[in-house]
Amino acid sequence: MHAVDARIRRRLESDVVLIRQIAEHIIAGGGKRLRPALVFLAAGATGYRGDAHVELAAVVEFIHTATLLHDDVVDESELRRGQKTANAEFGNAASVLVGDFLYSRAFQMMVAVGSMRIMEVLADATNTIAEGEVLQLLNAHNFAVSEAAYLEIIRRKTAKLFEAAAQLGAILAESSAEIEHGLARYGMHLGTAFQLIDDVLDYTGDAAHTGKNLGDDLKDGKPTLPLIHVMQRGSPEQVALVRSAIARGGREDFRAVLDAIHDTGALEYARGKAREEADSARQAVVALPNSSYRDSLLELAAFAIERDY
Secondary structure (H helix, E strand, C coil): HHHHHHHHHHCCCCCCHHHHHHHHHHHHCCCHHHHHHHHHHHHHHCCCCCCCCHHHHHHHHHHHHHHHHHHHHHCCCCEECCCECCCHHHHHHHHHHHHHHHHHHHHHHHHHCCCCHHHHHHHHHHHHHHHHHHHHHHHCCCCCCCCCHHHHHHHHHHHHHHHHHHHHHHHHHCCCCHHHHHHHHHHHHHHHHHHHHHHHHHHHHCCCHHHCCCCCCCCCCCCCCCHHHHHHCCCCHHHHHHHHHHHHHHCCCCHHHHHHHHCCCCHHHHHHHHHHHHHHHHHHHHHCCCCCCHHHHHHHHHHHHHHHC
């Protein structure tokens, strides 16, 4: 991970001062670096012994960071990882353009690796993520979103890059199609579990740990799984409350919505769905040869649902 951080710093070099400033702001913000870790662990679990995984881990992190820059602009977010977002610090236009720089730099880097298969996987993933972002935008303030439709948004917007990151490790090791497919499924289920827990933390987390304000999803009118569950299982009054809160956005009804979430067991329901996804992730890699890398993949699935940040 020290190697990938060093690679990120080197690849963010630009003679445009503002790009360097925003890049340093991003790096200083830290982050879990889960997606780069997935590239490393999948490569190790499948026996890869080169060094291209460092470059690809940085590529995956660049793509992820670009999506965050654009998301924060769309959501008008002011806080991420406990500090001001780039758009709050430097403005929306600069954030969008530096996000574009990160995307294009990521594609320069993946071309340098010289694998058409890797370029295909990452190009498809980036396109799918963009579709997911547009789907989420289209469904903002839409209280009629079904659970199935919401899970599809998650799989495109969040889980797809987890899927690609795990798949890259298998491709580097020239693994069989079966192993590559298993690691791809692992990443997809892990990413889905991760996002479902993010949904829970938006209503239960400690801002000091999560690095974001409670109720941000409600403010943006996002019909996440806890809210969908209330609308499926709540009383007519609770359903009307949540529908109105999603349609309007904002935090005015946050406390009342939170009460409805607790009354209907919505958080336990979302955690249960996340556990199912984590179990599916573990099953997808259990057939890999015994190694510390495989053990870490299994532990990562547990972390995804047990974390509080």
